[in-house]
Amino acid sequence: MKKFIKYILIILILSLVYVVYANYPRLNIVTGFASKSVASGMFLANRTQESVEKGDNDIDQVRDASNKVDLNSKTVTSTFFGLKSRKAIYREGLGATLIDNDYDVNKKVAIPNRNNTSKKFPFPYGNLPQKDTVLADVNYEVLQDAVENAFDRPNENIKKTRTVLVVYKDQIIAEKYADGFDKNTPILGWSMTKSLTSTMYGILEKQGKIDVKSVTGIPEWQNDERKNITYSNLLQMNSGLEWIEDYNNISDITKMLFMERDMSMVQIDKPLIGKTNETWNYSSGTTNLLSGYLLKQFFKNQQQYLDFWYTELFDKIGMFSALVETDMAGNFVGSSYGWANTRDWSKFGLLYLHEGNWNGEQIFKPEWVKYVATPTNTSNGRYGAQFWLNAGSHYPNVPKDLYSCNGYQGQFVFIIPSKEMVIVRTGLTEEDEFDFNGFLSDILNSVK
Numbered sequence: 001m002k003k004f005i006k007y008i009l010i011i012l013i014l015s016l017v018y019v020v021y022a023n024y025p026r027l028n029i030v031t032g033f034a035s036k037s038v039a040s041g042m043f044l045a046n047r048t049q050e051s052v053e054k055g056d057n058d059i060d061q062v063r064d065a066s067n068k069v070d071l072n073s074k075t076v077t078s079t080f081f082g083l084k085s086r087k088a089i090y091r092e093g094l095g096a097t098l099i100d101n102d103y104d105v106n107k108k109v110a111i112p113n114r115n116n117t118s119k120k121f122p123f124p125y126g127n128l129p130q131k132d133t134v135l136a137d138v139n140y141e142v143l144q145d146a147v148e149n150a151f152d153r154p155n156e157n158i159k160k161t162r163t164v165l166v167v168y169k170d171q172i173i174a175e176k177y178a179d180g181f182d183k184n185t186p187i188l189g190w191s192m193t194k195s196l197t198s199t200m201y202g203i204l205e206k207q208g209k210i211d212v213k214s215v216t217g218i219p220e221w222q223n224d225e226r227k228n229i230t231y232s233n234l235l236q237m238n239s240g241l242e243w244i245e246d247y248n249n250i251s252d253i254t255k256m257l258f259m260e261r262d263m264s265m266v267q268i269d270k271p272l273i274g275k276t277n278e279t280w281n282y283s284s285g286t287t288n289l290l291s292g293y294l295l296k297q298f299f300k301n302q303q304q305y306l307d308f309w310y311t312e313l314f315d316k317i318g319m320f321s322a323l324v325e326t327d328m329a330g331n332f333v334g335s336s337y338g339w340a341n342t343r344d345w346s347k348f349g350l351l352y353l354h355e356g357n358w359n360g361e362q363i364f365k366p367e368w369v370k371y372v373a374t375p376t377n378t379s380n381g382r383y384g385a386q387f388w389l390n391a392g393s394h395y396p397n398v399p400k401d402l403y404s405c406n407g408y409q410g411q412f413v414f415i416i417p418s419k420e421m422v423i424v425r426t427g428l429t430e431e432d433e434f435d436f437n438g439f440l441s442d443i444l445n446s447v448k
Helices: 002-043 049-054 140-148 193-206 231-235 252-259 284-298 302-314 342-353 366-372 436-444
Strands: 066-070 075-079 085-091 095-099 161-168 171-177 338-340 403-407 411-416 421-427
Touching: 002 049, 002 066, 002 075, 002 085, 002 095, 002 252, 049 066, 140 161, 140 171, 140 436, 161 342, 171 342, 193 231, 193 284, 193 302, 193 342, 193 366, 193 403, 231 284, 252 284, 284 302, 338 342, 342 403, 342 411, 342 421, 411 436, 421 436
Parallel strands: none
Antiparallel strands: 066 075, 075 085, 085 095, 161 171, 161 421, 403 411, 411 421
């Protein structure tokens, strides 16, 4: 009997060792996600630790991480049953950054210069209340029902919508927030940030500093076929470069976001596995390459690079809540870490709805809008240049001219030119759990 018990104990110990060994690499990602999420949620979005842990961190294994917050140093250290520990640090103007043990927290870093002077105009062009206007072609009762239906009823946790905003003819016609969120709460856009990164290239093109159809000239690519890759190929994610975008496993995207010091370099090292302009493959690594290459190619120093995003876009159109977080190397994480409150996300959509014109000033050329909303080869009408499209009727009951900024867990800025409408929805649910086609069509049906 004792011998039998001994064998059972040995088997249990070996099983435990195997489980720890098999999952240890994943713990980097689990604790990295947990600490970064809590740091951003608390110090950037001004939410409680409990709110972030019960909402954003309610993911397998991540929810089991223990998070220690240091309010003085604005750091969060997350551990997983003592097996792995990761730390994130928050810095004003840069947001939260996941750091490693070699990172010098005392090193002086550049901070973006901001101009938060709001103009004396109603929304969307200023900070004054919008005119109390009732639009005759809007059925507000139908609209209100459509918006209410996007949210969970009391004691439900299914749709997990956090915010909805509907702008029609530059007028907010519907707005609703879940408990714990309001018009001032910054929302993580996840991959909606890719559309911000793309816009930087549109601005540079208007300024005559780049032709996106030209080859990149990236030094690491000059001795093979990658030398023929253009900026446009990267913007359209049609370069043919290898990349695996899988958030549920250890993959290129999770290793980049939670283990890399310089996220802009990851895609550079990838080989071609397809033909350029003939192999569409969604890649956050491509976007971070574009973000980091802005610094290397177009700006003299870090300060100019940081300031450009704010002076030429965010502050210019009054997105004063907007902030894009940086990696340890100081690059904007242009694939994933853009924040803004819901009204400011809608302003970004309105900028595109108005073809780059913001209250009389042309931020980027109207042709840029056509470019980002034109389907990329082999994307089946789903993707343009860091924007998602409805050209292939992905949403069958919605106009085909809809295009959008899309983010992980159901962050969206929908732009519908034919309806003069921008719709923002943020939350924690993807398409399989939330009927976006029904949501959009119900809102559109409220307008004659």
